[in-house]
Amino acid sequence: MAPTRTGSKRLLRDLNQNIVFNLLVEHGTLSRTELARRSRLPAATITRICGEFLTAGLVTEIASEESSGGRRPILLSINPEAGYVIGVKLRQESATIALCDLSCALKHTCEIQFSAGAAPHHVVDVITGAIKRCASEGGIALNQVIGVGVGLSGLIDSQYGLCRYSAILGWQDVELGPALEFKLHLPVRVDNDVNTLAVAERYFGAGRDAANFLLITIGRGVGLGIVIRGEIYRGGRGGAGEFGHTTADTSPGAPLCECGKRGCLEALVSDIGLLQAAEIHIQDGYDETRLMGLIQQARAGDKKLQAVFNRAGNALGIAVANMVNIFDPDRVILNGEGLRAGELLLKPMYATLPAHIFGPARQPDFVVGSIDETIWARGAASLILHEMFQAPIYEEDEETLAIDHLLTQATRASHRKKRKEG
Numbered sequence: 001m002a003p004t005r006t007g008s009k010r011l012l013r014d015l016n017q018n019i020v021f022n023l024l025v026e027h028g029t030l031s032r033t034e035l036a037r038r039s040r041l042p043a044a045t046i047t048r049i050c051g052e053f054l055t056a057g058l059v060t061e062i063a064s065e066e067s068s069g070g071r072r073p074i075l076l077s078i079n080p081e082a083g084y085v086i087g088v089k090l091r092q093e094s095a096t097i098a099l100c101d102l103s104c105a106l107k108h109t110c111e112i113q114f115s116a117g118a119a120p121h122h123v124v125d126v127i128t129g130a131i132k133r134c135a136s137e138g139g140i141a142l143n144q145v146i147g148v149g150v151g152l153s154g155l156i157d158s159q160y161g162l163c164r165y166s167a168i169l170g171w172q173d174v175e176l177g178p179a180l181e182f183k184l185h186l187p188v189r190v191d192n193d194v195n196t197l198a199v200a201e202r203y204f205g206a207g208r209d210a211a212n213f214l215l216i217t218i219g220r221g222v223g224l225g226i227v228i229r230g231e232i233y234r235g236g237r238g239g240a241g242e243f244g245h246t247t248a249d250t251s252p253g254a255p256l257c258e259c260g261k262r263g264c265l266e267a268l269v270s271d272i273g274l275l276q277a278a279e280i281h282i283q284d285g286y287d288e289t290r291l292m293g294l295i296q297q298a299r300a301g302d303k304k305l306q307a308v309f310n311r312a313g314n315a316l317g318i319a320v321a322n323m324v325n326i327f328d329p330d331r332v333i334l335n336g337e338g339l340r341a342g343e344l345l346l347k348p349m350y351a352t353l354p355a356h357i358f359g360p361a362r363q364p365d366f367v368v369g370s371i372d373e374t375i376w377a378r379g380a381a382s383l384i385l386h387e388m389f390q391a392p393i394y395e396e397d398e399e400t401l402a403i404d405h406l407l408t409q410a411t412r413a414s415h416r417k418k419r420k421e422g
Contacts (some may be wrong), residue, residue: 017043020049021388023080025057025203029075038418050076058082078102083146084138086131087381088153089193089373090123091220092168097130098377099138102387104385106206108138109374120174128183135163147187149383150176151193151376153221161190162237165260168221189383195232196243197335199380200224202232204378206333206367213331213364214323216243218316218338218345222373224265226327243323244270248315268315269345271301271338277308288337295341309344317352324360335369 019039024030030038036046053059053076060079060376064070074359080101090098093116099108112130114123127150135142154166161177177190191199198215201207207215207227215225222244234240244266245259254263256278271291278294298305317364320332338345348366355361369375 010071011247017052018047020053023144024078028060029077031073031075032128033068033073035076048414056082072140080105083134083323084140084144085381085384086145086148087196087377087383088131088148088150088151088381089128089168089376089380090127093118095130096373096377097134098374098380098381099125099134099140102385104200104378104382106374106378107140107243108134109139109245110137117170119170120176121179123169123180123385124176124183128180131184142184142186145186147384147387148180148184148191149196150188151196151383152176152190152225153193155237155351156190156192156195157243158189158191158234158237160186160196163190186385189387190221191232191380191383192234192238192241193376193379194223195234196383197376198227198232200375200382201225201333201335201369201380202227202230203382206369207331209330210329210365212327212329213333214327214329215333215335216323217336218269218334219336220271221268223336224323228327238373243319244320245394246319248319259309265315265319269338270313274308274312274341275299277311278305292340295344298341298344306344309341310348313345313348317349318356320349321353321356324353324362324364325356328362329364331365331367333367335375336374339368363397393401 011353016039019041020035023038027038032043032046032138035041035050036043039046039150050059053272054061058074059082061074061076063074080103083102084107085100085102085104087100089098094111094113097110100106110130110133112126114126119124131340132142134144140248148286152163152166153168154171155160157163157164161175161181162175163171165172166174177188177224178187194217196214197217198207201215202211204308205211207302210227211230213227215227217223217225224241224243233313245261245264246256247263248265248268249263249264251254255267255273257263257264257267258272259266273293275290294305294308298309323329324332334346350366353363
């Protein structure tokens, strides 16, 4: 972790800006009086910060419909189009690019393909071109983008933007973040894809009102995002949450996982694990349509395939119960393409949980998220927005704070607009 910043006027200014910005994000609209009351900052400080935000176009003013008599109060709200962020969800031989506004609302998406096993420098070139195309097609100049977030599976050093190891991509010690920053001349943040999704759920989704939650994803792989007191827990080397590679079967005939080990939870529960259990050969590569066929056959009454899903659901239930016993979360969010199996997988999971959760009344809320490929790219985009929400108490190698960069960009855009109109 970066060292803590020492006290200074700039630190105090940055903290006050962050408090006001977060209050507006959390509550949607607030008056200056309400901002002063909730922040406990002097009215003069609130007036100055709001003035800077208004000049930059970061916030807008709207008249309240309610009044206790006399002049209606003016409310402030974040202008979601004051800046933009781009997210990249990187897969084995493809990627989804998402252009989002400051509320993480999707503005435009692009899909790209590349060869499995492609060299990292080639993938960087393809992603760079796709990011520029996505911004252009979305009607946004690249200088309106405040940063790019990238999510991919594997062990990721988020502090330095390094992919330490990704089994799916076949990468080891790849400087993905620095390479993209060099090409794009924009801040780039890289993290494990499940962590990026957890960040999005924390600020914009089912985790907004839960300080402690687990995000479990099921699909091509099985992943876990851990949020403790509102922050992602990444572990000592960025490898926390490798839920799919916890051992679920120690028998001699345990299924082989893509990581090379036997008996991993992923080998039982993931799409590929289900296909292998159904004795469908996948040497030619993963094909989503085959899994959909299995689901349809099981729903139509195929007992053998129902047993495959039942076994996977039981294994998932035991594994989730273990995580509940360890972390005691307020909520568990389930997401990913694997949830298309619905009750075939979830019914045995829910049935198994109570027998393995320790103690009475400890079962957390369970929320099933939407099955949408673009949510992964939006999660990656939220890495940049996350920096804007964080209290600026750490040194970051003298980098400009995300909110300062946004204010500068927004002010320049506002001045350009005024010159055109004048």
